[in-house]
Amino acid sequence: MKDLKQLATRLMELDDRLAACMKCGNCQAVCPMFGATHMEGDVARGKIVLIENLAHEVLRDPKAVAEKLSRCLLCGSCQAGCPSGVKNMEIFMEAREIVYTYLGLSVVKKMIFRILLAKPKFFNFSMRVGAPASRMFFWSSKDEQKTTHSPLLKGIIGDRHIRRVPVKPLHATVGDLDEPRIGGGVKVCFFPGCMGDKFYVDMAKACLKVFKHHNVAVYLSSKFACCGIPAVSSGDGEGMVMELKKNLDLLKGKDFDYIVTPCGSCTDTIRDWWPKYAERIDASAADFFRKLSAKAMDINAFLVNVVGVEPAEPRAGATTVTYHDSCHLKKGLGISKEPRALIQANPDYKLVEMKEADRCCGCGGSFTLYHYDLSRQIGQRKRNNIVASGAKVASAGCPACMMQMEDVLSHNGDSVLVKHPVEIYAESLK
Amino acid sequence: MASQALIKDFEQFLGPENVFSSEVDRHTYSFDAAVLRPVVPAFVIRPTNVEQLGECVTRLYREGVPMTIRGSGTNLSGGTIPDKTDTVVILTNGLNRILEINSNDLYAVVEPGVVTADLANAVAAKNLFYPPDPGSMAVSTIAGNIAENAGGLRGLKYGVTKDYVMGVEFFDATGALVKTGSRTVKCVTGYNLAGMLVQSEGTLGIISKAILKLVPPPKASKAMMAVFDDVQSAAEAVAGIIAAHILPCTLEFLDNNTIVRVDDFTKIGLPRDAGAILLIEVDGHPAQVADDAVAVEKVLKECRAREVHVAKDAAEKTQIWEARRQALPVLARVKPTTVLEDATVPRSQIPAMMKAINEIAGKYRLDVGTFGHAGDGNLHPTFLCDKRDKEEFARVEQAVDEMFDVAIKLGGTLSGEHGIGTAKAKWMEKETSRGTILFSQRLRRALDPKGLLNNTKLVGI
Numbered sequence A: 001m002k003d004l005k006q007l008a009t010r011l012m013e014l015d016d017r018l019a020a021c022m023k024c025g026n027c028q029a030v031c032p033m034f035g036a037t038h039m040e041g042d043v044a045r046g047k048i049v050l051i052e053n054l055a056h057e058v059l060r061d062p063k064a065v066a067e068k069l070s071r072c073l074l075c076g077s078c079q080a081g082c083p084s085g086v087k088n089m090e091i092f093m094e095a096r097e098i099v100y101t102y103l104g105l106s107v108v109k110k111m112i113f114r115i116l117l118a119k120p121k122f123f124n125f126s127m128r129v130g131a132p133a134s135r136m137f138f139w140s141s142k143d144e145q146k147t148t149h150s151p152l153l154k155g156i157i158g159d160r161h162i163r164r165v166p167v168k169p170l171h172a173t174v175g176d177l178d179e180p181r182i183g184g185g186v187k188v189c190f191f192p193g194c195m196g197d198k199f200y201v202d203m204a205k206a207c208l209k210v211f212k213h214h215n216v217a218v219y220l221s222s223k224f225a226c227c228g229i230p231a232v233s234s235g236d237g238e239g240m241v242m243e244l245k246k247n248l249d250l251l252k253g254k255d256f257d258y259i260v261t262p263c264g265s266c267t268d269t270i271r272d273w274w275p276k277y278a279e280r281i282d283a284s285a286a287d288f289f290r291k292l293s294a295k296a297m298d299i300n301a302f303l304v305n306v307v308g309v310e311p312a313e314p315r316a317g318a319t320t321v322t323y324h325d326s327c328h329l330k331k332g333l334g335i336s337k338e339p340r341a342l343i344q345a346n347p348d349y350k351l352v353e354m355k356e357a358d359r360c361c362g363c364g365g366s367f368t369l370y371h372y373d374l375s376r377q378i379g380q381r382k383r384n385n386i387v388a389s390g391a392k393v394a395s396a397g398c399p400a401c402m403m404q405m406e407d408v409l410s411h412n413g414d415s416v417l418v419k420h421p422v423e424i425y426a427e428s429l430k
Numbered sequence B: 001m002a003s004q005a006l007i008k009d010f011e012q013f014l015g016p017e018n019v020f021s022s023e024v025d026r027h028t029y030s031f032d033a034a035v036l037r038p039v040v041p042a043f044v045i046r047p048t049n050v051e052q053l054g055e056c057v058t059r060l061y062r063e064g065v066p067m068t069i070r071g072s073g074t075n076l077s078g079g080t081i082p083d084k085t086d087t088v089v090i091l092t093n094g095l096n097r098i099l100e101i102n103s104n105d106l107y108a109v110v111e112p113g114v115v116t117a118d119l120a121n122a123v124a125a126k127n128l129f130y131p132p133d134p135g136s137m138a139v140s141t142i143a144g145n146i147a148e149n150a151g152g153l154r155g156l157k158y159g160v161t162k163d164y165v166m167g168v169e170f171f172d173a174t175g176a177l178v179k180t181g182s183r184t185v186k187c188v189t190g191y192n193l194a195g196m197l198v199q200s201e202g203t204l205g206i207i208s209k210a211i212l213k214l215v216p217p218p219k220a221s222k223a224m225m226a227v228f229d230d231v232q233s234a235a236e237a238v239a240g241i242i243a244a245h246i247l248p249c250t251l252e253f254l255d256n257n258t259i260v261r262v263d264d265f266t267k268i269g270l271p272r273d274a275g276a277i278l279l280i281e282v283d284g285h286p287a288q289v290a291d292d293a294v295a296v297e298k299v300l301k302e303c304r305a306r307e308v309h310v311a312k313d314a315a316e317k318t319q320i321w322e323a324r325r326q327a328l329p330v331l332a333r334v335k336p337t338t339v340l341e342d343a344t345v346p347r348s349q350i351p352a353m354m355k356a357i358n359e360i361a362g363k364y365r366l367d368v369g370t371f372g373h374a375g376d377g378n379l380h381p382t383f384l385c386d387k388r389d390k391e392e393f394a395r396v397e398q399a400v401d402e403m404f405d406v407a408i409k410l411g412g413t414l415s416g417e418h419g420i421g422t423a424k425a426k427w428m429e430k431e432t433s434r435g436t437i438l439f440s441q442r443l444r445r446a447l448d449p450k451g452l453l454n455n456t457k458l459v460g461i
């Protein structure tokens, strides 16, 4: 049992942060997992007790604890509402890395995070070959969201309703951009994120259209690697560092004022996690990413707070739209007014609020890959709230949330479309 | 250890998804919000309808298995920590349906695991009001509230949970269903067993249904904040308000330590040199509210309030309450362990109690912040410590002991609302009498001959 001792010692690094939890149970009110299962092991304080007990060697079953740790969307709802200020996100991410490393990362996860995501060339190639081929496997779900599903691949992807993968990802369409500043104006580094580059390509194009309209110069590399959050949340810190190194080469020495993303999770990662993991590269990388962190900005916040886009009065007969607060945007970055303002900047839309707008949609990035049933169950509550709002369009500032909402709406046969706030705003621009 | 056969039996009866017997799952039901040693139960079951609940109790009683019933596990006195390692924990969160909200007869009927805030919201949607509002209401359950007689901020005017319990149904230790109280305002059929179940902490029976009184909501309200140089003046103001025959719906108190800490953290510009702040809200008919607000303001000034702010609109009201909302969160962040007490004294004794709390904390070199429900004399001295520091924690325990001594001497009580559980069991006799303990134990033994229901809690069995 010498190894278990080592595991315990490593987990003891978290002890001070674990001790901050007063077990008040407040997190039950906001935890999407608890909402679905009502089990203490699924809510933050239960997970904290398990990590504590493993660290203090009261519990000797790391595999079972790892399984519990994976039953979490890393949505941060518990942290945002915690009266004791417990740093749940840090605790869960670090505990995952320690426990999963001890158990050995599964081969599949390693392949995804270390090869596909860290080596964009390879990923891009597989997508290029894969996307056209996917048409043979994915059948239309005949729904308003234009999703597809795949009876043939059900064993692998479950009964997911997802959009058809675009034939051409963003990087193959627009390539590298390094525009000169227009009249000494603002310049941004546009980081589309994996989902923006490969899946919601129209959304990413809408971002570029909006930048152009407002004379914002853009730096964009076709070689950006993943932001690394799927790797970290799967306990693969190494994978994150590899992706970070790749991005470092593409960002170093470039001139821009902000690094802007259309994905709440990417912005949150760039701001909070890149500087932390960069310390594992070297001091100068850490310094670079610390400075970059201050420039990280969500696209909604950028357009409203920097560019100065303003809400307008909706015209009569405007399409109703309801906005879902993505966890990483609202609870992570504190951004909730700006996406709404951006939507309202298009007078063809009228914003109506749904109940529990800031309750997690149930996607949680890689969570949905491992726990699709739970994810759907959590998503159903979001879907019910969307439909009850009566809105014709549901909007979210995070592609992962968009995918999740499309999946649940499609499964329910609802005629609600899903759009990013930037897409909605871009529609108003000529 | 639990027999595998029994686990199998329950899996068959409730479905495997409602029986948790793995080591990790059992560990997650070994604790609650009290700072006490955890005890890992044998296994955990979750009935999903009331008939199942009764059948579970019957089977466990037959097998002689100790039981602990658990709502949300937010109590602060250890009421849901299993008594022994062969205890089975019964969860109520599979029983969370609101069965009826009756707007004509002003009552609601609920299952035991309904979350307090869910009921309050559902009732508010029908333009009615369920007043008990414990700080934990976003997660606590109705049966947990009844079993602890939970209070809250509105206690002074609206009373506490017991004032809203019209009737309950419960299973006794053997699994027999007992019905008491009714949907009528008046009911004298038999003993007031519903009253007995209030604050019984899971020791007398397992509540399966509750009928709760609802009231019409107040039409208007007004909030204000008053700043005092010392606790004495604040306490005089509290007495003065009540002597003027005004019952504010809330009358909250923050001491200097709490004020300074809240201001450090929120930077909302609280008066850092103030001895105490009172936060007051009056509610009712608009004309009454306006009159009461003026009268309260007058009393506050007479009692040497240095400043009085009256909220002009909803935004200002939210701002005024911010200091109180932040009290516990801010104190909880100072040190890892937060020992949240609730010694309660007659209103007039608040200054004496406050003086004693601060002297005791000084004597044991401890950090303490006190806030609470001044209108009820219900204080929450909150000791900030790190339970991993054994020497310091021993001092906390001594300080708490000494504090209870003072509370009892001042004619007060150990616990205004957090319950006895195992945390304060040793103090019971001191506040009451030997006879009280013996009477309670005899009562328990008669009702629960095998001594299976939460048997170490309260007076023991």
Ligand SMILES: Cc1cc2nc3c(=O)[nH]c(=O)nc-3n(C[C@H](O)[C@H](O)[C@H](O)COP(=O)(O)OP(=O)(O)OC[C@H]3O[C@@H](n4cnc5c(N)ncnc54)[C@H](O)[C@@H]3O)c2cc1C
Binding pocket: A023, A024, A025, B032, B033, B068, B069, B070, B071, B072, B073, B074, B075, B076, B078, B079, B080, B092, B112, B133, B134, B135, B136, B139, B140, B141, B142, B143, B144, B145, B146, B147, B148, B149, B150, B151, B152, B153, B200, B201, B202, B203, B205, B206, B207, B208, B417, B418, B419, B454
């Ligand atoms: C941050 C915080 C703030 C709080 N604020 C307040 C406050 O303002 N006022 C207040 O009064 N309390 C407060 N509490 C204490 C606690 O929340 C209350 O005691 C609450 O009523 C407990 O509800 P629960 O559902 O969590 O019950 P649990 O903790 O699960 O159980 C409490 C007791 O009830 C028994 N019980 C549960 N269900 C049943 C049932 N069906 N039949 C019989 N017995 C049952 C249990 O065995 C146990 O003894 C607070 C706690 C915290 C952590």
Ligand code: SF4
Binding pocket: A020, A021, A022, A023, A024, A025, A026, A027, A028, A044, A045, A078, A081, A082, A083, A084, A085, A086, A088
């Ligand atoms: S809300 Fe925070 S302190 Fe309370 S139990 Fe959850 S994590 Fe712990």
Ligand code: SF4
Binding pocket: A030, A031, A032, A033, A034, A042, A043, A044, A071, A072, A073, A074, A075, A076, A077, A078, A079, A088
């Ligand atoms: S991060 Fe989200 S899912 Fe995970 S424990 Fe916290 S609230 Fe629950």
Ligand code: SF4
Binding pocket: A073, A074, A075, A264, A265, A325, A326, A327, A328, A329, A359, A360, A361, A362, A363, A364, A365, A398, A400, A401, A404
């Ligand atoms: S997909 Fe969106 S709402 Fe869902 S967990 Fe992620 S950030 Fe939160």
